[in-house]
Amino acid sequence: MKTVDTLKKLQRVFREVFDDSSIKLTEKTTAKDVDGWDSLMHITLIAEVEDAFGVKFSMKEVTGMKNIGEMVQLIEKKAK
Amino acid sequence: MRETTYLQLKKNLKKDASGFPITRFALLGDCATQHLACAIRGYAYELGENFEMFEADYDQIDAQLMDSESEFFGFRPDTVLIQMCTEKLYERFVRTQLSDRSTFAEREILAIRNCFERVNAGIKCDILFFLFLPLDDGVFGAYTYREKSSFAYQLMKLNMLLADASGEYGNVRLIDLEPIRAKLGADQFKDAKMYAIAKMPMSTSALVWAASRVVDAVRARKGRFHKCAVVDLDNTLWGGVIGDDGLEGIEIGELGQGHAFTDFQIWLKELKNRGIMLAVCSKNNEATAREPFEKHPEMVLRLDDFSAFAANWEDKASNILKIRDELNIGLDSIVFFDDNPFERNLVKTMLPEVEVVSLPEDPANYVDYVRMLNLFDTASYSEEDQVRTERYLAEKNRSRLNESIDNYDDYLKALEMKAVCAPFDAFHTPRIAQLTQRSNQFNVRTVRYTDAEIAEISQSDKYITRYFTLKDKFGDHGLIAVVILERRGEELFVAEWLMSCRVLKRGMEQFISDAIMKIARQEGFLRVIGEYIETPKNAMVKNLYTDMGFESIGDNRFLAVCETYKLHNTYIREESI
Numbered sequence: 001m002k003t004v005d006t007l008k009k010l011q012r013v014f015r016e017v018f019d020d021s022s023i024k025l026t027e028k029t030t031a032k033d034v035d036g037w038d039s040l041m042h043i044t045l046i047a048e049v050e051d052a053f054g055v056k057f058s059m060k061e062v063t064g065m066k067n068i069g070e071m072v073q074l075i076e077k078k079a080k
Numbered sequence: 081m082r083e084t085t086y087l088q089l090k091k092n093l094k095k096d097a098s099g100f101p102i103t104r105f106a107l108l109g110d111c112a113t114q115h116l117a118c119a120i121r122g123y124a125y126e127l128g129e130n131f132e133m134f135e136a137d138y139d140q141i142d143a144q145l146m147d148s149e150s151e152f153f154g155f156r157p158d159t160v161l162i163q164m165c166t167e168k169l170y171e172r173f174v175r176t177q178l179s180d181r182s183t184f185a186e187r188e189i190l191a192i193r194n195c196f197e198r199v200n201a202g203i204k205c206d207i208l209f210f211l212f213l214p215l216d217d218g219v220f221g222a223y224t225y226r227e228k229s230s231f232a233y234q235l236m237k238l239n240m241l242l243a244d245a246s247g248e249y250g251n252v253r254l255i256d257l258e259p260i261r262a263k264l265g266a267d268q269f270k271d272a273k274m275y276a277i278a279k280m281p282m283s284t285s286a287l288v289w290a291a292s293r294v295v296d297a298v299r300a301r302k303g304r305f306h307k308c309a310v311v312d313l314d315n316t317l318w319g320g321v322i323g324d325d326g327l328e329g330i331e332i333g334e335l336g337q338g339h340a341f342t343d344f345q346i347w348l349k350e351l352k353n354r355g356i357m358l359a360v361c362s363k364n365n366e367a368t369a370r371e372p373f374e375k376h377p378e379m380v381l382r383l384d385d386f387s388a389f390a391a392n393w394e395d396k397a398s399n400i401l402k403i404r405d406e407l408n409i410g411l412d413s414i415v416f417f418d419d420n421p422f423e424r425n426l427v428k429t430m431l432p433e434v435e436v437v438s439l440p441e442d443p444a445n446y447v448d449y450v451r452m453l454n455l456f457d458t459a460s461y462s463e464e465d466q467v468r469t470e471r472y473l474a475e476k477n478r479s480r481l482n483e484s485i486d487n488y489d490d491y492l493k494a495l496e497m498k499a500v501c502a503p504f505d506a507f508h509t510p511r512i513a514q515l516t517q518r519s520n521q522f523n524v525r526t527v528r529y530t531d532a533e534i535a536e537i538s539q540s541d542k543y544i545t546r547y548f549t550l551k552d553k554f555g556d557h558g559l560i561a562v563v564i565l566e567r568r569g570e571e572l573f574v575a576e577w578l579m580s581c582r583v584l585k586r587g588m589e590q591f592i593s594d595a596i597m598k599i600a601r602q603e604g605f606l607r608v609i610g611e612y613i614e615t616p617k618n619a620m621v622k623n624l625y626t627d628m629g630f631e632s633i634g635d636n637r638f639l640a641v642c643e644t645y646k647l648h649n650t651y652i653r654e655e656s657i
Contacts, residue, residue, distance in 0.1 A: 019091055040114055043274060047284045048087065059273035 006072050013052045017045050027069030081292045086284035089122025097130035106134040106157035108141045111165045112279040119291035145198040153202045161208040165281040166215045173231050181229035185238040207252045211239050250532025260289040301459040303517050312418035313362040333378025340443040345380035355465025359388035359403045366391045387472040397430035408581050460514035474555035492651040495552040499652045501595050504538035504545040511559045520617040523578040572605040587650035593628035597645045610638040
């Protein structure tokens with residue numbers, strides 16, 4: 001999957017999880033940029049992203065992701 | 081269990097549940113409970129329930145329960161779920177000195193019982209508690225269960241002690257999540273990293289299942305549960321088509337796929353023994369449909385296991401309506417089992433209140449599938465349940481007598497009815513509590529009581545209690561009505577009056593009304609006040625009090641004066657116990 005497609009699919013997951021169709025993701029997006037992305041939502045979000053892409057993040061990855069770009073990279077690495 | 085997702089449940093929180101019946105629900109846990117709270121509220125919405133939720137902060141069980149002024153007690157919940165997770169239990173275990181480990185479960189159960197008692201000392205509230213999920217730490221191998229100081233041994237023991245405790249406290253029920261974990265697989269049930277990071281003992285997909293069990297338990301206690309299983313015949317109760325394959329050709333028992341159908345029938349029979357009514361709904365000639373029940377030696381179910389039998393060529397929705405009328409139950413208390421997706425869809429569309437089970441394609445999977453659905457949760461069980469079907473069948477014989485006699489009074493006389501009217505006692509307590517939970521139609525105030533509450537009321541000087549039994553020449557109806565009277569100075573207030581619908585129009589209403597008035601006179605009261613609280617299901621008793629000779633005094637309240645009340649004529653003879 002190309003990065004742009006991964007990003008698109010990820011954006012769909014985000015919109016679904018946050019129930020907000022105005023969310024736009026770029027590789028630079030961080031938790032600060034999305035309304036309601038707190039530690040609680042992070043758990044829900046990770047579970048949904050894992051489901052949607054059929055991947056599993058490690059504990060270190062879940063706590064260490066800095067922005068959407070890193071999430072996309074991890075997904076692409078794991079989905080291979 | 082409805083098919084849904086955690087996200088769907090989360091979205092439900094934004095929807096308007098204000099028209100739904102309210103449950104004040106409190107959640108206390110020694111782990112992270114926010115996601116569970118969300119799933120429970122969202123699942124409640126799916127089933128048309130409005131859960132107002134109090135969620136304590138992380139690991140605040142003791143803090144909330146030890147302080148009688150806490151937010152928990154201030155919230156006045158009607159149900160509390162206490163979630164203690166095995167992970168935390170294990171932490172306490174490993175901190176226990178080796179010499180004390182073989183008595184670990186006894187100390188833990190004391191602490192848990194203490195929690196229950198704190199709740200009960202403060203408020204009237206149902207308590208739900210998750211059984212501890214099994215955990216073998218792999219330290220002892222096959223030696224584990226002969227070593228009392230092993231964790232797995234202590235955990236198994238603790239769960240047994242919990243089961244015993246729940247039997248002792250009338251208001252505690254245990255929810256076992258292990259079947260859900262077995263179904264999803266341990267890795268799907270718990271995401272280890274989420275426990276490590278966020279102390280979440282269940283994954284979001286497991287939470288949906290856990291929430292469904294919790295909401296089922298709450299609904300059962302509020303009288304919203306299933307009472308009847310309506311089953312198709314061909315390819316549901318046996319393999320093949322009786323009309324085509326004949327008695328020798330259908331698969332049941334040793335023939336073909338027969339064992340799978342035998343197992344399904346055994347499950348239904350167990351339901352029947354537990355008090356669920358069974359009914360047949362099949363497209364068949366009636367005589368053909370009856371034949372296997374009468375003649376096939378390997379059938380588990382027989383005709384007298386069924387309370388209703390609808391085999392004809394009409395559509396199934398119409399037949400289910402007939403079954404409903406015959407058994408006098410609500411559509412929402414019916415579960416429908418059919419292998420045919422067309423029939424399922426028809427019933428789903430025409431009768432959306434009926435719970436329609438999508439049986440798996442392979443009959444081999446029927447029984448495992450239906451066992452997982454938790455379709456028949458209950459908050460009570462009594463000897464009455466074991467004979468429910470027999471009572472219904474006796475009732476059918478009565479209606480036949482009714483048809484053969486023109487004059488209704490003659491019919492009532494011919495029934496030779498005898499009733500007992502007596503104060504609540506320990507023996508009848510479970511049955512009385514159950515009747516308060518089951519009765520929806522003939523129920524003037526629809527207050528639900530637990531065993532413990534009934535026991536308390538029967539001890540209290542504030543109340544006068546009576547239960548009523550009725551029998552006639554066709555059989556014993558058992559305990560069919562409950563009255564709770566509250567002393568209010570010169571007035572006697574009818575705090576509860578409910579009756580089983582199957583004894584309607586026998587003069588039992590008049591008999592009970594007279595009994596209330598006789599009590600009031602004996603005890604020196606001047607007046608009796610009754611009240612009707614309307615629900616979607618109890619229109620039947622809207623005019624009960626005026627029909628009995630009470631006078632309406634507004635606000636759905638009714639008055640009878642002891643001196644002027646006129647006793648009725650009935651054909652019921654009072655018996656002493």
